[in-house]
Amino acid sequence: MTFDIVTIFPAMFEAALAAGVVGRAIDRRLLEVVVHDLRDFTTDRHRSVDDVPYGGGPGMVMKPEPIFKALDAIDERRGTPVTVLLMSPQGKPFTQRDAERLGAQEHVALLCGRYEGVDERVRSRVDEEVSIGDYVLSGGELPALVVLDAVARHVPGVVGDDQSVAEDSFSRGLLDFPHYTRPAVVGDLRVPDVLLSGNHQEIRRWRKQQSVERTLERRPDLLENAALDDEERQILNKIRSGVRAGGSNGRD
């Protein structure tokens, strides 16, 4: 899969793309990521990427022609259709579903705006406008890295165990269960006995219980569309009817 990123701050991508799962996938040629400096597509002496807004008002707007030229160069390089995403707080909230869907595309381009945003006519070349959340950032670069990371994880081979990616609790609409590692006791904080019991049936059941309880407590909205298995459904029904599972003290 290929990603083309259009930005006025290419340096923001260097460390982020070299590290971890994504960095390794690039080394292994499972992903190709090209970062395009928008100023390379300007034609004026000052390499201007922004201008004053028509109609007046504060701030600056990103000029359309450098962006169109960058997208033309990307189309030319890729040869086959490129899905163009614009990072914007006005976009549709980006979800795990979107990450899964976009992971099946061959070529994705990510447009990163700065200032007050891009000239509205840029949207004629955009397939999807996506928001990573309801807060205002200084530019689309961090959102582009978020989207790239979440999408790349769905490209076969990028994450070691693609079974675990497909069955990731979040993909099914549940929050993750609590994790512990050694030592078993730190100060007065103990690892739950069940995890030390070696009873794998009980451990599986406890983790499901924790996932369902946490989701109900912290993100009940997720349960509307969750793909629960029979056991999880049963746990949820039990909690909702006021029955506590053995061992749980209801504190979390």
Ligand code: 4HQ
């Ligand atoms: N921005 N999700 C403003 C965001 C944003 C978000 C990107 C700031 C675009 C012009 N993008 N620029 N939240 O806040 O995607």
